[in-house]
Amino acid sequence: MALLKINDIHLSFGGVKAINGVSTEVTKGKIHAIIGPNGAGKTSIFNCISCVYRPQQGAIFFEDRKITGMKPDAIAHLGIARTFQNIALFHHMTVLDNLMLGRHLFLKRGFFAGGIYLGPARNEEIENRKVVEDIIDFLEIENIRKKPVGTLAYGLRKRVELARALSLKPKLLLLDEPMAGMNLEEKEDMARFILDINEEWGVTILLIEHDLGVVMDISHRVSVLDFGVKISEGEPAEVAKDPHVIRAYIGEEDDLIRNLEAR
Amino acid sequence: MQYCGDFRTSYEKDAVVFQTPFIKVCMALFLAGLLALPYLLKGEFMWVALQIVIASIGAVGLNILTGFTGQISLGQGAFFGVGAYTSAYITAKMGLSFWLGIPAAGLMTAMAGMVFGIPSLRLKGLYLAIATLASQFILEWIFIRWEPVTGGSYGINVPRPSIGGYVFDSDSSFYYIVLAIAVAMILFATNLVRTKTGRAFMAVRDHYISAEIMGISLYKYRLLSFGISSFYAGVAGALYGHSLKFVSSEQFGIGVSIVYLAMIIIGGLGSIVGSIFGAVFMILLPKILSLATEMVAADFPSIARLAISFEQGVFGLIIVLFLIFEPDGLAHRWKLIKAYWKLYPFSY
Ligand SMILES: Nc1ncnc2c1ncn2[C@@H]1O[C@H](COP(=O)(O)OP(=O)(O)OP(=O)(O)O)[C@@H](O)[C@H]1O
Ligand SMILES: [Mg+2]
Numbered sequence: 001m002a003l004l005k006i007n008d009i010h011l012s013f014g015g016v017k018a019i020n021g022v023s024t025e026v027t028k029g030k031i032h033a034i035i036g037p038n039g040a041g042k043t044s045i046f047n048c049i050s051c052v053y054r055p056q057q058g059a060i061f062f063e064d065r066k067i068t069g070m071k072p073d074a075i076a077h078l079g080i081a082r083t084f085q086n087i088a089l090f091h092h093m094t095v096l097d098n099l100m101l102g103r104h105l106f107l108k109r110g111f112f113a114g115g116i117y118l119g120p121a122r123n124e125e126i127e128n129r130k131v132v133e134d135i136i137d138f139l140e141i142e143n144i145r146k147k148p149v150g151t152l153a154y155g156l157r158k159r160v161e162l163a164r165a166l167s168l169k170p171k172l173l174l175l176d177e178p179m180a181g182m183n184l185e186e187k188e189d190m191a192r193f194i195l196d197i198n199e200e201w202g203v204t205i206l207l208i209e210h211d212l213g214v215v216m217d218i219s220h221r222v223s224v225l226d227f228g229v230k231i232s233e234g235e236p237a238e239v240a241k242d243p244h245v246i247r248a249y250i251g252e253e254d255d256l257i258r259n260l261e262a263r
Numbered sequence: 264m265q266y267c268g269d270f271r272t273s274y275e276k277d278a279v280v281f282q283t284p285f286i287k288v289c290m291a292l293f294l295a296g297l298l299a300l301p302y303l304l305k306g307e308f309m310w311v312a313l314q315i316v317i318a319s320i321g322a323v324g325l326n327i328l329t330g331f332t333g334q335i336s337l338g339q340g341a342f343f344g345v346g347a348y349t350s351a352y353i354t355a356k357m358g359l360s361f362w363l364g365i366p367a368a369g370l371m372t373a374m375a376g377m378v379f380g381i382p383s384l385r386l387k388g389l390y391l392a393i394a395t396l397a398s399q400f401i402l403e404w405i406f407i408r409w410e411p412v413t414g415g416s417y418g419i420n421v422p423r424p425s426i427g428g429y430v431f432d433s434d435s436s437f438y439y440i441v442l443a444i445a446v447a448m449i450l451f452a453t454n455l456v457r458t459k460t461g462r463a464f465m466a467v468r469d470h471y472i473s474a475e476i477m478g479i480s481l482y483k484y485r486l487l488s489f490g491i492s493s494f495y496a497g498v499a500g501a502l503y504g505h506s507l508k509f510v511s512s513e514q515f516g517i518g519v520s521i522v523y524l525a526m527i528i529i530g531g532l533g534s535i536v537g538s539i540f541g542a543v544f545m546i547l548l549p550k551i552l553s554l555a556t557e558m559v560a561a562d563f564p565s566i567a568r569l570a571i572s573f574e575q576g577v578f579g580l581i582i583v584l585f586l587i588f589e590p591d592g593l594a595h596r597w598k599l600i601k602a603y604w605k606l607y608p609f610s611y
Contacts, residue, residue: 050476076478088476090469092533093462101466105478107459111487114458115451121458129277168477 003028003172003204004049009058009068011044011228018044019055020228026172031198031205033215033236036225037248042208043085045225046174049206050082051075062172076105081170083161085177085208091150095160098149099135102167103128132167139163139193155186162193166203173197175207179214187211191218216240224248297442301435309434315546316438316445317502322526322538323452324495329524330532331456332488333468334383335392339496340519341402344512345372346497347504351419352412354505361424361505365444368501369494375402376493383485399517406512418511421504434506441502448495453535455491464488465533529585531592540593549578 004026011019019041026032034042047053049060051072059068062078081102090098106128113121136145139159144152149160158178165173178194179187191214197203209215215222216236224232224239226248232239239245300312325339349371350364379398383391406413413419423432424440431437455461463484466474471481504510522545530541556574560567589596 052472052475071480072472072475073478073480076476082476084473088470088473090466090473092469093465097462097465101462101474101477101479104459104463104466109459111455111460111491114460115455117454117458121454125458164477 001028002026003063004206005061005064006045006049007059007061009045009048009055009060011041011048011053011055017228019048021058022225022228022230023058024223024230024233026204026206027221028204029198029202030220031194031207031218033207033209033219033222034225035209035212035215035222039227040225041228042225043176044228046082046176046206046208049075049174050080076168079168079171080174081165081168081172082174083158083165083176083178085180087154087157087161089149089157089161089164092148094146094148095136095141095152095163096129096132096145098160098164099132099167100125100128102164103132105168106131131169135163135166138196139166140189155182158182158186158190159193162190166197166201170203173203173205175205175209177208177210179209179211187214194218294446298439301438304435309438311546311550313434313438313441313506314503315543316441317499317506318523318526318542318546319539320445320448320502321496321499321523322530322542323449323535324492324499325523326527326530326532326535326538327452327456327464327495328488328492330527330534330538331461331468332464332485333387334380334485334488335388335524336395336489336492337392337517337520337524338379338395338398338402339523340515340517340521341399341406342372342376342493342496343500343503343519344402344406344510344515345375345493346500347510347515348406348413348419349497350501351421351504351510355419355421356412361422364505365498365501368497370497372497372500373490373494376489376496377486380486380489380493383489384482396517399520403512403515406515413512414510416512418509420509421507423505423508437506441506444498444502448498449535449539452495456535460484460487468533525582529582529589529592531594534592534594536597537592537594540597544593548581549574552578 002025006022006024008021008023009019010017010021022041022045034045036042044053048055048068049062051067051070051074055068059066061067062075062080065078067075067078090101093101107124109121109124113119136142139162141156141159141163144156144160149157152160158181162175162178165175175194179190182190194205194207195218198205207215207219219236222232222234222236222239223230224242224245231244231248232242234242301309304312321339321343325336328334328336346368350361350368353359353364353367354361379395379402382394386394407415409415423430423437425431431440456464463474463479466477466479467481467484467488474484475481500515503514507514526541526545527538528541529544530539531537552574556570559570563570
């Protein structure tokens with residue numbers, strides 16, 4: 001079943017056509033990767049899905065409901081969470097507060113109950129704190145929970161951002177280059193987390209990643225983008241053999257071939 | 264911050280405001296000190312204490328808007344006015360109770376704040392500051408022109424509150440009412456900023472796109488912040504009017520807005536306790552300086568005029584030095600001092 005349907009979307013900034021008629025479907029329960037050279041329009045697709053940008057043409061459907069034109073905060077309510085390419089955490093706040101913000105949707109008490117604090121608001125805080133603590137345990141960030149995010153190393157921030165997205169308990173998780181700038185060990189950890197989130201928690205994942213080795217390893221389906229156009233789609237092995245893809249990746253070709261040989 | 268030996272065994276315990284018995288004792292002593300103040304201070308000094316407590320409410324309110332939500336307001340002075348006039352009208356002109364006047368002042372100002380906060384849906388940072396400046400001027404104009412309600416340039420005489428037959432006419436008796444309201448409102452703010460709403464405010468401040476992705480409606484929280492902050496301003500303004508027993512438009516000029524911004528910057532943006540420090544600083548310091556000048560003038564009449572003209576300059580200089588050497592505000596220094604004494608005499 002298609003959880004997310006992208007139907008011929010077009011997005012341009014002035015003269016730059018960032019997305020030029022892309023359609024695809026993300027199947028429920030799968031890890032779906034989007035790859036492509038720099039500036040191909042990958043992040044722009046994420047921004048259209050989370051309604052930060054509105055495509056000039058075409059529509060996006062989530063669980064058969066049209067979401068283009070909605071507000072970004074309404075998207076969160078539908079069960080879509082994301083991370084950003086250039087980490088977008090709340091830097092002055094602690095890890096815990098960042099994750100509690102991920103629970104914002106689930107906290108029902110208004111400002112008045114919050115200010116009084118006794119009773120309902122307090123219980124609600126504590127219940128949600130438990131949810132957050134489970135995520136903290138899962139992502140192995142117990143020791144930094146009270147640290148302000150601004151003081152953390154890059155790799156850890158990426159992990160905290162994933163944790164924050166998970167706190168929303170999303171049906172669909174959008175990950176924009178979750179492994180960029182990480183060393184091999186951190187990448188392995190991240191790949192393991194992504195697989196666990198998908199397999200154990202049943203979260204559908206749409207993933208942008210430049211490290212083709214990881215993409216080929218963990219994803220069920222891959223879409224390839226170049227200059228705002230989808231040039232190929234299929235299972236990782238099929239895509240890797242597609243001549244269009246190899247042409248788009250001239251220069252990175254060696255990488256692809258090495259990855260395929262490695263299997 | 265947490266130290267060795269301070270283990271928390273449940274999330275409930277981790278969520279308590281005053282964590283250690285030491286802090287609890289300190290808070291109790293502090294509160295006892297506040298209650299004893301009218302027995303220790305006389306005349307002018309009681310008046311200063313009263314004004315500090317009133318200003319703390321206003322500063323906490325402004326800090327919710329500016330420090331926590333990141334929206335600069337230059338209209339705090341006028342919002343004080345809305346509260347002061349509302350309560351004045353209700354008590355002096357309609358002859359109703361002070362106990363109705365104060366909440367009405369808060370609510371009326373909250374509404375005014377939300378209306379004048381509408382530009383925040385579109386504007387940020389300095390542009391928003393200028394938009395709030397416009398609200399300051401518009402409101403001041405209304406204060407002067409809407410004579411049937413505001414008394415125009417004559418102002419309104421307002422009564423002090425009473426319970427049963429007892430009138431809280433002296434500053435020291437009125438102080439207790441103000442203190443009770445301030446403590447309740449400051450505790451409310453402390454809880455507010457550590458729960459859902461406060462976190463959402465900070466999220467809007469730190470990264471508004473990210474905040475939206477978390478499901479936070481920017482419209483709602485930007486306006487709510489104006490509303491809550493103005494409620495505080497309204498109550499503070501109303502109490503100020505009742506403390507002076509007189510309300511007129513000159514009391515709510517742009518100067519007041521600037522002084523309140525100074526309070527929260529000096530005290531610490533995004534800190535409730537900092538707002539209180541800021542209020543103490545900005546009200547006590549000029550008082551101390553003017554006392555010092557008076558003393559100098561009395562001892563050396565020849566330089567009296569010079570000393571008086573220096574007073575303002577010294578005040579400005581202290582503020583500048585303060586911002587240079589304590590850029591994170593008094594709240595930050597307070598944290599360091601607390602940390603030091605928690606560990607004393609072992610510094611690990
Ligand atoms: N806000 C914007 N304003 C103007 N142009 C933009 C904007 N966002 C993206 N673009 C342009 O749209 C094109 C696609 O950008 P996008 O960020 O989607 O690429 P990407 O595939 O994510 O690339 P990368 O791998 O470098 O992250 C680029 O040419 C980019 O310059
Ligand atoms: Mg990108």
